Amino acid sequence: MTRLFNDPADFADEMVDGFVAANQSRVRKVHGGVARSTTSPEGTVALVVGGGSGHYPAFGGLVGHGLAAGAAMGNLFASPSAQQVTAVAKASEHGGGVLLSYGNYAGDVLNFDAAARALADSGIEVRTVRVTDDVASAPTSEAHKRRGIAGDLCVFKVAGAAAERGDDLDTVTAIATRANDRTRSFGVAFSGCSLPGADEPLFTVPEGRMAIGMGIHGERGIAEADVPTADGLADLFVDKLLTELPDGVDAHAGQRVVPILNGLGSVKYEELFVVFNAVQRKLTAAGVVVVEPEVGELVTSFDMAGVSLTLFWLDDELEQLWAAPADSPAYRKGGAVPQEQVAPETLAADEQAPVTPGTEASQASAARVAAAITAIRVTIDDHADELGRIDAVAGDGDHGIGMQRGSTAADRAAQDAAARGAGAGSVLAIAGDAWSDKAGGTSGAIWGAALEALGRVLGDDQRPSAATVAQAVHAAVEAVLAFGAVPGDKTMVDAIVPFDQVLTDRVAAGDDLVSAWSAASAAATAAADATADLLPKMGRARTHGEDAVGTPDAGAVSFALITAAVLSTVSVPA
Amino acid sequence: MTRLFNDPADFADEMVDGFVAANQSRVRKVHGGVARSTTSPEGTVALVVGGGSGHYPAFGGLVGHGLAAGAAMGNLFASPSAQQVTAVAKASEHGGGVLLSYGNYAGDVLNFDAAARALADSGIEVRTVRVTDDVASAPTSEAHKRRGIAGDLCVFKVAGAAAERGDDLDTVTAIATRANDRTRSFGVAFSGCSLPGADEPLFTVPEGRMAIGMGIHGERGIAEADVPTADGLADLFVDKLLTELPDGVDAHAGQRVVPILNGLGSVKYEELFVVFNAVQRKLTAAGVVVVEPEVGELVTSFDMAGVSLTLFWLDDELEQLWAAPADSPAYRKGGAVPQEQVAPETLAADEQAPVTPGTEASQASAARVAAAITAIRVTIDDHADELGRIDAVAGDGDHGIGMQRGSTAADRAAQDAAARGAGAGSVLAIAGDAWSDKAGGTSGAIWGAALEALGRVLGDDQRPSAATVAQAVHAAVEAVLAFGAVPGDKTMVDAIVPFDQVLTDRVAAGDDLVSAWSAASAAATAAADATADLLPKMGRARTHGEDAVGTPDAGAVSFALITAAVLSTVSVPA
Incomplete structure (x- = not known):
């Protein structure tokens, strides 16, 4: 408003x-x-x-x-x-x-x-x-x-x-x-705007619904529907406008067109770019050539949530005029210094890091490691929404998505490395690198470092014993602690330290790996739950301290979930 | 979201x-x-x-x-x-x-x-x-x-x-x-944003309140306060940042500064410009010189409602670099063709149209006409919010503001013209021109034409009789009808036609002007109320037809209010 x-x-x-x-x-x-x-x-x-x-x-x-x-x-x-x-x-x-x-x-x-x-x-x-x-x-x-x-x-x-x-x-x-004759637009709205001093919005659209064809002053649309995906909206726009071709325009013959994806106010740039990605794909698939598009706010209605797509069907002269320089407060074309484009490169294919081939024993372990990472990905996928919700209380709500991106990338990299004969240590190092690369943020860096430390201890030579696994976990915990958090800060450290202690103690006491891991995982789960009582101390979470009491730390919870998920892979005989 | x-x-x-x-x-x-x-x-x-x-x-x-x-x-x-x-x-x-x-x-x-x-x-x-x-x-x-x-x-x-x-x-x-050392920002937030797929906003601010100093990821601010006026927000920003001067910067010595007024997402350009108007005024009053400002969305958080002001305290080299050309997707400086500024003109002072001096009798009538227009302004001011609310049901909610701007301008012009000796006809013509000029829209054009028609009949010569007033009203009604609406369209026409009829009939029947006007005004009020039963037919209102049934037409209501308001000026003996 x-x-x-x-x-x-x-x-x-x-x-x-x-x-x-x-x-x-x-x-x-x-x-x-x-x-x-x-x-x-x-x-x-x-x-x-x-x-x-x-x-x-x-x-x-x-x-x-x-x-x-x-x-x-x-x-x-x-x-x-x-x-x-x-x-x-x-x-x-x-x-x-x-x-x-x-x-x-x-x-x-x-x-x-x-x-x-x-x-x-x-x-x-x-x-x-x-x-x-x-x-x-x-x-x-x-x-x-x-x-x-x-x-x-x-x-x-x-x-x-x-x-x-x-x-x-x-x-x-x-x-x-001629330009007007060759220009067609179609729009949708999700919510109205309110004029300065007004107590209520000028018009409303039910939550989760959109008004198709609503005007920029709230003029009634032609239909109402559920809000689609970004791709679904691009389909709606492009399909409609391809049935509304101006006289003399054939959209299937290399016809050149300027698309304008316009935000009405509070649908923001990031969303517009996601929709435009699909618009561009669909137009190209339809055989038309996209020329100097615009994606942004060109005609708005205060903070109305809405989007429209305009297609401006060019001819040679109109294209020349569209490309001509302009310099207004909100719309500029033509740089001060003419720029030369870099030569179109063949995009360097993602170089696959060469893998260190493992011994036969280590390759067997690598298969279990790869299975464990798949189990991590599956449990994170299952809990991503929940992790996001928990994280939104004290953090910025991105823990679920970050872990999902990281574990998905790690899984893909691990399967690939294992298939190419890497040992367990190399599989973990490659997975860790992929995790931190794709997840970003602090948790991505931490998980990347943890997997890399695990892999360093396991190596590519032997099938690790229970004691080696415990040592590897301890090394991973040390790597995490190096980022600076200590127990009581309401971070994943609150769950990983007890996990490490119980695992080390039980393995030292002669338990087999499965029962030791199971006990350690139970300890991690209990410790993660207990973080609900803590006041956060670190990073951005600190600023929402009081709100966060009563909700466990998302990083501790995801760690505990992961230890439980990989238990089945620990227990499968090699 | x-x-x-x-x-x-x-x-x-x-x-x-x-x-x-x-x-x-x-x-x-x-x-x-x-x-x-x-x-x-x-x-x-x-x-x-x-x-x-x-x-x-x-x-x-x-x-x-x-x-x-x-x-x-x-x-x-x-x-x-x-x-x-x-x-x-x-x-x-x-x-x-x-x-x-x-x-x-x-x-x-x-x-x-x-x-x-x-x-x-x-x-x-x-x-x-x-x-x-x-x-x-x-x-x-x-x-x-x-x-x-x-x-x-x-x-x-x-x-x-x-x-x-x-x-x-x-x-x-x-x-x-050095640029970082000389840059200071301060921000406020009114509401949070939600991440894609999240059901709830990442953070919230109570309605009508603002978080002072809240970060772009919802990091807690330093205080909370009621949302101020645009000028009040400019005061808050500028006062705070003038106490946060970088070392070596004296804000009171012609120091040059770049202000950046940044919208976080759903506080829109129009609001930002209103705030910037006050920021510029305050900075200038403080003795600093504003250089190439930016007002818009530079660092956002999806559709978060928030604003920040940045002051970048220049030195000669930093100013040169700030002004240098740039050409990125979202930020461009330096036009393709260097532009020459028009010579600074002495802004042409609003030329006062020369007035036709009225006869003594007409000047007396002009005083009553001017008083009537003041009465119109007062009643519109009193009812502006209500008229806006009614209009939002079927139209775009601007009827109150439009009428307010029109009647305020008309009042000012009428008082001025009367003071300069204009007759009643000229006062009305001048007031009508000011009304339509400042109000804009369709209702501004209609009211301007109506006042002008009234004035044409009243003229600048004599003190009008009741019959002349009735003729003048009839001419005004004709002018309104020329815009195309007919009775039953749910417009002001539904109130003015019965007003005209009753006034003409009662004056013809020998009633004095006061009682005839009073009866006509009552008829207009009843007719305006009765528009609640109608389905709108005209313009944008048409698109919200069904919603509007049950609510009277804002134009008819404001017309009825005006006829009642001017009754006291009709009844005062000249």
């Missing part, structure tokens, strides 16, 4: 003032909005855009060289007045006439049309191109009634570039019209 | 793939993250940054000419592994050594330090600069323990620019260190 404002009635004015203060090298404030603060050649066309506020970077963020000459900035979600549009156009024009372009909404049409009449009355040549890209807002037969959403950017960008290269008003208008 | 993902364990990998697909002209995927896809001169220093994912544009978004040479991209909120950092550094370096720079978090220190050792072992010169800008995370006496937040950008930007101009490794390191 919108939280930061002073008097809600002053919000739009203060927003414009702050925007101008932050972007003085590109824009200056004029009555009703902003115009470029940079000079433009006399006689060129001025592209004037605009609409309600609340959609940044639309519309003021798109004023600058190669894009708009000015933007009329209305109140929140309300069209600028005819006076505002007129004043911005007069301040922006430089002798070549004015192209008014904006999304097709009733209030905007009313006020921009009135402004067009006022401008014409004062002797300024004016044309208008309304953006109508949203396929959900009207059927194909009434495409001119569709509203404008992120497709605004396509139309503004090529019109701005055409104006910048000196095209006359009729040519710029024709290009903008 | 994070909604769009496939398998949460694959999120970070798919995110990197999508990011690279969207930005191929600048970055290429390498093991562990990304490196530039553009060439760099042999022998220059490679700045390698990195950290956990979930903070876009940190860190991959900052790779490109003039900024980082590569970025290690860890899992969500988890440090990249030492192997990842090492691999990215090896892929990014081009003979001049590597500067590792990253925010100061335990996991990152662990893994980057291990990578530094591995790189040194393989013969690559390495230095490290940790960013420690967050003043909330440790006292001044332990400034080296502070964590890094949006100040990352300051350090990376100047280090990248120094590397690009060919400085050697020790020089780049010294510059990065």
Whole structure:
């Protein structure tokens, strides 16, 4: 929700003032909005855009060289007045006439049309191109009634570039019209936004559901469905837009297209990139060629959670104009220094580290080690959600995912190394390296070091005895302690120290490995449970100390789970 | 919350793939993250940054000419592994050594330090600069323990620019260190974020409250307070940071400073600009000179609602490096074509339209018209919240604010015109123009046209009779009807048509103006209430038709309120 404002009635004015203060090298404030603060050649066309506020970077963020000459900035979600549009156009024009372009909404049409009449009355040549890209807002037969959403950017960008290269008003208008004809968008929303000072969101979507085709002001969509996966959303978008091809576009013939994946506010970049990964894959599979895409926030609605995909079907001239330089507060193209691309490399295939072949006895042990690591992966997969939940209480909730990534990579590496004849020690070293590499974070580094220490003691020569296994575990514990935690800090150390002690004691007392391991694992489980009583001392967890009392440490719990899971592999005769 | 993902364990990998697909002209995927896809001169220093994912544009978004040479991209909120950092550094370096720079978090220190050792072992010169800008995370006496937040950008930007101009490794390191020493940040959070696949947010802040000094992973802050106004937040930020001046910086001596107002995810641009407006004002008042600020999302935490202010205290060299060109996916400086600024103009003072002086009789009427417009402003102010709430049911919730802006502007213009001797007709025309100009949207245009039509009939000559007033109202109604709505559409037309009829009939029947107006106003109120039973037909409201049944139309209600409010001015003898 919108939280930061002073008097809600002053919000739009203060927003414009702050925007101008932050972007003085590109824009200056004029009555009703902003115009470029940079000079433009006399006689060129001025592209004037605009609409309600609340959609940044639309519309003021798109004023600058190669894009708009000015933007009329209305109140929140309300069209600028005819006076505002007129004043911005007069301040922006430089002798070549004015192209008014904006999304097709009733209030905007009313006020921009009135402004067009006022401008014409004062002797300024004016044309208008309304953006109508949203396929959900009207059927194909009434495409001119569709509203404008992120497709605004396509139309503004090529019109701005055409104006910048000196095209006359009729040519710029024709290009903008063609760009609009070749632009289609489709969007979904997960939750609404609230206006400054409002107690409630402007509209809502039930949790876990999405409104398909909902507009950027909450205009009702065409259907509602469960929120799909990222890939599922990409399917929905691409499939729909491939049935909405503009006249004359054949999507299956190497046709070039600009995709714009637009976030409406609180769907964030990381999610957009995951969706775009699938969009790019699907478009490529459909035979179309993706050109200079945009993934980010281009037309927003405050913090509305929503996404749209726009496809801008290029022709040669439109592609040239799309690629032309632009330099506005929120949209820039063309670096200051032309960059040379590195030669396309053959991606170095993941080099497999050469393995030290083990003796026959050690290869037998290696098979058990590899089985143990599979057991680790399986138990972590089974408990990943639970570990994440526990970790979120005191840490950052990533323990489940981190352990999952680490154990998955370790398992793959271990099976591969064992298959290539590595001894037990080498299998553990290779698995440890893969674990720490893929898991990252502190726990990844710790588990990597632990497996590596285990492997160092087991070696590649013999089938280890119970005593050797106990020594190896002790070495692994030492490696973990080297990271600095001590018992009582509420970390995995609280579980591994008793595990080590019981295992060493029982093996020394003559127990077989299976019963010694079983007893040690029980001790680790009890110790992990007991961490619930502790106050965390380390790292980020420290900052949430009190909350964490009552919940065990995720690292201690995952360690205890792992000791239990590998028991079956300890007990299988070689 | 994070909604769009496939398998949460694959999120970070798919995110990197999508990011690279969207930005191929600048970055290429390498093991562990990304490196530039553009060439760099042999022998220059490679700045390698990195950290956990979930903070876009940190860190991959900052790779490109003039900024980082590569970025290690860890899992969500988890440090990249030492192997990842090492691999990215090896892929990014081009003979001049590597500067590792990253925010100061335990996991990152662990893994980057291990990578530094591995790189040194393989013969690559390495230095490290940790960013420690967050003043909330440790006292001044332990400034080296502070964590890094949006100040990352300051350090990376100047280090990248120094590397690009060919400085050697020790020089780049010294510059990065100096930048970090001169950078301070302070932040607040209003709500937490949730990781992909998590059912609950990682942390929460009570509604209406903010955590002061909370970290970007939800690390506990130093205090909690009610959410302030935008100006109040600017005060909090600037006051705190002016007490945290780096050694040798005197904030009151024309010292130059870069402010960075950073949104964490769902606090949006419009809000940030409103806050920045106050930040800029306060800094200027404190005597410091604001240089090339940044307002936007530079270091985020998914959709966390939070804001931070960073102050980067410049010296001559740092300013030069800050201003140098950069061209990364998320951060670009320096346009493709150098732009010339327009000459600073004396802002044209708002030209006062010359008023037609009214006759004495008309000036007396003008005073009553001006009083009526004041009464309109007062009643709209009193009911603005209620009108917004009603409008949110069927429209976009802006009716209250729009009417408020319009009536406030109209009142100011009317008082001014009346004071300058305008007749009643001119006062109404001027007020109408101000109303439609400032309110914008459809309702602004309608009210502007209505006042203008009223004024046209009343003229500037005589004191109008009851019959003239009724004729004027009828003309205003005609002007409103010209916008296209008809009775039954659930618009203000449903209230103004009965108002017009009753007024005309009662005046024709010989009633005095006060009782006729009073009866007409009662009819308008009843008609406005009755719009609750109607299904809206017009504009955006149409899309929420069913929801709107049971709630009256906001435009009809505000019209009825206005007719009641001006009754007292109708009844005061001239």
